[in-house]
Amino acid sequence: MNRRETLAIAPMLTALAIATHSTSAAAKTTDVKIDPYNQTPEQEARHAVRLPKLDQQSVQDFLSSFRAAIGKEFRPMRAVLEKSLAAKGLTMDADISPEAAWTTLMQHPQYAMSARLWMSTQQQMWANIYGIFHANAEAVLAELEKADTSGPGRLELNPDLNIPDYTRHEIHIQPGGYVGDPFAGAISHYGFKQFDRNVFNNDRMEHHLAMAQETPIPADGQVRRILDMGTGFGAFATSLKERFPEAEVWGIDVGAPMVRWAHYRAVKMNLDVNFAQRLAEDTKFPDGHFDVVVSYIMHHEVHPDVQEKIVAEAYRVLRPGGSFFPVDFVTKGNPRYMGFGDIMRKASIWQDHRYNNEVWSPSYRETDLPGLMRKVGFTDMKVSAKTGTAFQDVLGFKPA
Numbered sequence: 001m002n003r004r005e006t007l008a009i010a011p012m013l014t015a016l017a018i019a020t021h022s023t024s025a026a027a028k029t030t031d032v033k034i035d036p037y038n039q040t041p042e043q044e045a046r047h048a049v050r051l052p053k054l055d056q057q058s059v060q061d062f063l064s065s066f067r068a069a070i071g072k073e074f075r076p077m078r079a080v081l082e083k084s085l086a087a088k089g090l091t092m093d094a095d096i097s098p099e100a101a102w103t104t105l106m107q108h109p110q111y112a113m114s115a116r117l118w119m120s121t122q123q124q125m126w127a128n129i130y131g132i133f134h135a136n137a138e139a140v141l142a143e144l145e146k147a148d149t150s151g152p153g154r155l156e157l158n159p160d161l162n163i164p165d166y167t168r169h170e171i172h173i174q175p176g177g178y179v180g181d182p183f184a185g186a187i188s189h190y191g192f193k194q195f196d197r198n199v200f201n202n203d204r205m206e207h208h209l210a211m212a213q214e215t216p217i218p219a220d221g222q223v224r225r226i227l228d229m230g231t232g233f234g235a236f237a238t239s240l241k242e243r244f245p246e247a248e249v250w251g252i253d254v255g256a257p258m259v260r261w262a263h264y265r266a267v268k269m270n271l272d273v274n275f276a277q278r279l280a281e282d283t284k285f286p287d288g289h290f291d292v293v294v295s296y297i298m299h300h301e302v303h304p305d306v307q308e309k310i311v312a313e314a315y316r317v318l319r320p321g322g323s324f325f326p327v328d329f330v331t332k333g334n335p336r337y338m339g340f341g342d343i344m345r346k347a348s349i350w351q352d353h354r355y356n357n358e359v360w361s362p363s364y365r366e367t368d369l370p371g372l373m374r375k376v377g378f379t380d381m382k383v384s385a386k387t388g389t390a391f392q393d394v395l396g397f398k399p400a
């Protein structure tokens, strides 16, 4: 067959591929096993999250180790606080608001010190990373510009996107938030690793790789297109591409600087992943386009009015039999949901909401996410809490 003939049948092959997309006749997808905690030297080099200079990374490592120590060693024991509450005529399960719980515990000097250290070290962590990128702004922007039009994957920015106000907060007190700083993606990338150190190890993207390896797939085993909503710096999307190298993978995010960095990172990794500045509640993808839709810690950062729209959008863009796997904090509707809990838990939720700027997190926790998924049509639901963490896995399938 000559080249002209090959080109002529290309559209037919594409049409055939689309036609067979919703059937289970085609072969199963290649599914690559990666052990996140025993990576090869090549994998480690590809996944390493390290600031350019040793002294820069050392500052971060000091701060994250210190924060781990605050969490484990310095936080006052429950018994100490119980005694202090008793002196005020209160018990741990007193019926007071989260704000009152916070102001009450802050009267204990040891609690106040650990809370202050927690926030101050986080401010320093952001300031360090922010300073590095802004001090080299011109050079970094030039690098980004070069990557914008490089492959293998595509970058789609949308300067006309109507950015919802609810996304403009500086969540986690990240300077500029996700949409207001040109280096937001880079800042998140290096900063989140430090958060992850409290729960998971993510120095070499272990956590994202593990999530990708654990992501449930449709019963027919076919994974041709994957969507990661609220992709941030794109690590879940690239980890899914590593697991399913033949799949077309998309990561979308409201923040232009987020997808710009995600694309830059994927170009460096030579991974064919597409990133687009789009909203999870309005993805612009056709009906039934994806086999798998995922998200990681996006839902707790969106306005309560939008939760159902996002879940319905995931349902719409999935093909029959497709799976939706949003990973985030435990919510109502999960048997492990504890509500606002006792005074210590209430105070910690208040601190996170008020001082860590997790504006939407309390309303998210009160949203029955599994219930919303059932409401829009998902079936075969599985809801579980990840042991030892604040996270839940929720899984639902679009009926085949």
Ligand SMILES: C[S@@+](CC[C@H](N)C(=O)[O-])C[C@H]1O[C@@H](n2cnc3c(N)ncnc32)[C@H](O)[C@@H]1O
Binding pocket: 167, 178, 179, 192, 229, 230, 231, 232, 233, 234, 235, 236, 252, 253, 254, 255, 258, 278, 279, 280, 281, 295, 296, 297, 298, 301, 302
């Ligand atoms: C905590 S970050 C999660 C990052 C990423 N999923 C990861 O694996 O590290 C939440 C992300 O969701 C994005 N986001 C929030 N609301 C969104 C929306 N309505 N549509 C798309 N992205 C959104 C934010 O811009 C941010 O990048």
